[in-house]
Amino acid sequence: MDADFFHQVYQVVRKVPYGRVTSYGAIAKYLGSAKSSRMVGWALNKCSTQKEYVPAHRVLNRNGLLTGKKAFQGEKVMKELLESEGISVIDDQVQDFKRLFWDPSELDNYFE
């Protein structure tokens, strides 16, 4: 059972569609702990310790800002990854973030 808050974050992030991005708050809220949005960041910070790869580059803050780029191997890696998916990133700011935003609640269709 993936009762672990961290593990749940990883699962949700892994299910983020290609070319889409989500926010820490959305994940936290989806997990039922909107106030614990900080933990989402911590979870992703440890994502490197996980065996399974976690597309943390698709997770941004509420403003669509690449706040966690520092946690990556290279600060530009996150930008490269996003651009590689067709997402425009300017000054660590995702363009059309509102449009590319993907809410985890849509997973309810696949979950049960």
Added chain:
DNA sequence: TGCATGACCTGAG
């Protein structure tokens, strides 16, 4: 054991 910090969000002034 206790204080401080961290990839944040929400509410109130």
Added chain:
DNA sequence: GCTCAGGCCATGC
């Protein structure tokens, strides 16, 4: 509309 403060849980010294 913008700014300040509070809150959440976990990790580090």
